[in-house]
Amino acid sequence: MRNDPTGRALELLSLLQTHRFWNCAELAARLEVTERTVRRDVDRLRDLGYPVDSTSGKYGGYRLVTGAHVPPLILGDDEAVAVAVGLRYAAEAAIDGIEETSLRALTKIETLLPHRLRRRVSVLHSSVTSMRRAAVDDDIVDPEALSVLAAACRDHEHVRFDYRRGDGESSRRLVEPHQLVTAGRRWYLVAWDQHRCDWRTFRLDRLREPWLAGSHFTPREIPGGDAASFVASSLGPTPRHLDAKLTIHAAFAELEGVLRWIDHTPIEVEADRCLVQIRSEDLGRLAMTVARIALTAPVVVIEPAELADTVRKLASHLSVAPS
Incomplete structure (x- = not known):
């Protein structure tokens, strides 16, 4: 039997973070403890803020669920490196306010990384550079608009917004949003335009104040079956013409x-x-x-x-x- 409660709780948390349902007997076998000890360790995780759901009975068990706040996370070596690298390059994305937020999170994570992992991250950063360009206010995407559109794509809900075309003409749009696509620092929405009865690609930095229309739609098949390919064909071979x-x-x-x-x-x-x-x-x-x-x-x-x-x-x- 394992007598280290802290190490045992961390291993239990690592198992639960797979988000599958674990039978209590299965967890006890994995941790080499009794089912009673598993129940005590689950209570310890709940005291630390981890939302662990449970079902009782002969085949009862546990599952980690979504909570009201973000508890501490347990990351493997490769996961920690991936998060650190992702945050570094998220700081260069054209989303309003994300640079400062990403750098704050990156600082917290890199401070806690073991030396061996910090070296891996440092070597990667020193060997890779980004082709930067001057920030243009019109290129910046509103994170709230991004959230609204992402939710609408997920829930298949109609969205209205004001859109400014490349020639400066503005119009009100009602669309069926299907997919968000990134291309470098640019974000695009692939959607079915209700008024034009056709597929359209919208640049998010030209889109203003989207709001949910309150009605739902049945998803359509994107031409070619792939949103990224559709955006690429819409943009043409090169945007700098x-x-x-x-x-x-x-x-x-x-x-x-x-x-x-x-x-x-x-x-x-x-x-x-x-x-x-x-x-x-x-x-x-x-x-x-x-x-x-x-x-x-x-x-x-x-x-x-x-x-x-x-x-x-x-x-x-x-x-x-x-x-």
Whole structure:
């Protein structure tokens, strides 16, 4: 018989965290104790905040259920490493507020990791880097909206929301949400549009204030049978389809701080100026990119002409209140 109550309770918790139903006699055999000891250890876990449900009788047993709060977790080595790595890269997701929350959780977990596991996590972080890009407010996803849509997908419930298309046009939508898809920092909703009687892909950063319509639908089969493939076909081969050429009146080395966040290619580099090609998804983003560069050095738009017109329009709308 095992006489270490703490070690025995931790092993019992590890078994219960599989979320299967365990017969009391089966647990007693696994732990090499009596059924009476199993019942005492279950009570000890309940005192610690773990919600253990039980059934009585000859074939009675126990199951770990959802509780009102998060109790301490028992993780295996591989699970602990996976959680730490996941939190590190969750901090780079385009979800409002998740960066600070993920880093707080990561700090708590890494503080408790044994040295051997901390080394595994550290080696992975030091060997992998992410291709970062400048944060754009319009790219940020509201976590509450994400929760509403996820619940609607799960419960097959209609959702209404306001949606802004890429060309700036806004409209009210009523959809049957089927699946959320991530692509890098972007989130998409695959849904059947009730008004257009067709499948649509919606970018979550362009979606505002979704709310449940209060009615349910029968799920349909997504074209191709796979939401990720449907989003990929909707986006096309590459989202960056607009190029522009700029003359920037500064040495290329002086522009490293601003260009590092921009998809760019240097074409001609001279001592006091450079010709650079930049790429983005639409004209508005190209214009904002030009404005960002202009904070560092004077910029002249060479092509396309539409971008030059957009930059001039942007400049004409900027003003400073008199002091």
